[in-house]
Amino acid sequence: MASSLERKSHPKINHAEPEDEITKEEEDESFCYAIQLVGSSVLSMSLQSAIELGVFDIIEREGPGAKLSSSEIAAKIGTKKPEAPMMVDRILRLLTSHSVLNCSSVAANGGSDFQRVYSLGPVSKYFVNDEEGGSLGPVLTLIQDKVFMKSWTVLAWIILMDCLGLSWLGLSWITLIRRLVYTWHCLKLLKNCYKAIPDNGKVIVVEALLPAMPDTSTAVKSTSQCDVLMMTQVQGGKERSEQELMALATGAGFSGIRYECFVCNIWVIEFFK
Incomplete structure (x- = not known):
């Protein structure tokens, strides 16, 4: 019989114990935390x-x-x-x-x-x-100074080029500029959707929601960070509360909204006529 150490080190044997399994709530929390780290x-x-x-x-x-x-x-x-x-x-x-x-x-x-x-x-x-x-x-x-921040970029490039077998001097002439410019006219878009769909039609919206009052949960932290990030990068972009989302829907002509399911801090929502 193989020892416990042999079983753990063998790549083809999966002896996951029940405690290794995570619940849906834990998975959702992990996803929200990952989004929080990204932002x-x-x-x-x-x-x-x-x-x-x-x-x-x-x-x-x-x-x-x-x-x-x-x-x-x-x-x-x-x-x-x-x-x-x-x-x-x-x-x-x-x-x-x-x-x-x-x-x-x-x-x-x-x-x-x-x-x-x-x-x-x-x-x-x-x-x-x-x-x-x-x-x-x-x-x-x-810490936020551009010279201080640039040092992190330089460090990342040095590590990356070392992994690729490339020299810093060999790529020092490369400048990468990435700029994304967005314009978000969501109300205008929803009004056009309202006109295009039949009387029994609906629009499916996939969206995170901010609570009316902030709390310290991981979900609210990640959504709040996304909200402020959009404020700086996307003209008119924002995360909305339930009340704000309803106002957006009715402002576009819809009768109301239905919340169908919730996964990893994201709602699947129906806007209906």
């Missing part, structure tokens, strides 16, 4: 943006326990751009999903709606300038 640079860039805009200092100056909406924060930043509160909110929602900030809701529009308000959490204090103007902000700025 992990979005978190540091969002944190850098919040520091440069002075978000942490703005909330700190309002006093202990202060809670500010993205509109109030945008106003204190001093920007006049109408889309600024929305952009700030998306960045802060991502930071909340990573426990950098706290988020709660307050009534708005006479109680018929709500808005998110943000406050400092235990982690936030390290990004607030102290009495001497010190914080972890400059450290993050250094």
